Amino acid sequence: MKCPRPILWCISLIALAASSAAATAPDFTLQKIGSGVWAGISSDTGKAFANAGFVVGDNGVVVIDTFQDPEPAKALLAEIRKITSLPIRFVVNSHYHIDHVNGNDVFAAAGATIVAHRNVRSWMRSENLKFWDEPIAADVKARVQSLTLPDVVYDDRIDLYLGTRVLEVRYYPGHTGGDSVVIVPDANVVFCGDLLWKNHYPNLIDATTASWVDTLNALQANYGSATFVPGHGELASAGDVSAFRQYLVDLRAAVNRVQEQGKSGSALVDAVLPGLRAGREKWAFFDDYAKDDILQTAEELSGHKRIPAPAAPSR
């Protein structure tokens, strides 16, 4: 398997963390998007890599995602401490991919209870290994296999209360099969994790694009006036949700059309890629994901795609 760039970053970053490098300036930008609601918007090349955020309530803080590396997670904790001394009560992992969970240990050490969809706990220490080519370096393997797991898991929905303030954590299918959206109703903010990418080609390695399109329709219908925090890219609006959904719709249609012409592999990629890029020339991660998006969607449409097996639900 070809390693996408984000995960290659992890290799050096894990080594860096292991050497207990001193904290440096954060490579994310904190943006206040409501009363007590903050988004940490990351660059595509820094150690944080994926977006995060936090919500301050009456009696504590909820953090949404913990970056790709413990070092920016420590920086985020330091930024929270400049704003409030209230305890970090919960972390929500939007999904299991390592660029959203590798700072979990920082917040667990600060006392947080980590909450996620049931499949996140099942997949975090195993499925993340597929992002490296074999043989996997021993320190990388050890790190992945000791990632701090969720303490609390849910199947469909869970509400987190910070005194009078509620955060609604909701399962939506499409990106991995274990993704959470975190809604802050009193601020009209929706943290989407990697169910939403703004002006970025997405990672579809675990995706089921058919249900993902339905999810994006639901998010737009249910929260059309909200501020959306994507997993990658700048703050988003309903228009950005629509633009991202259109990418998946276009991708599925183009792949299906070319498959019906009997093409596969590189011939299929060559036939689909130019049309897919048209109008999206400025989207990031083209080199990282666009070709894989086509091939993985071809696997999905032909019924051959391997996606992670769900954990058994509770009874």
Ligand SMILES: [Zn+2]
């Ligand atoms: Zn991500």
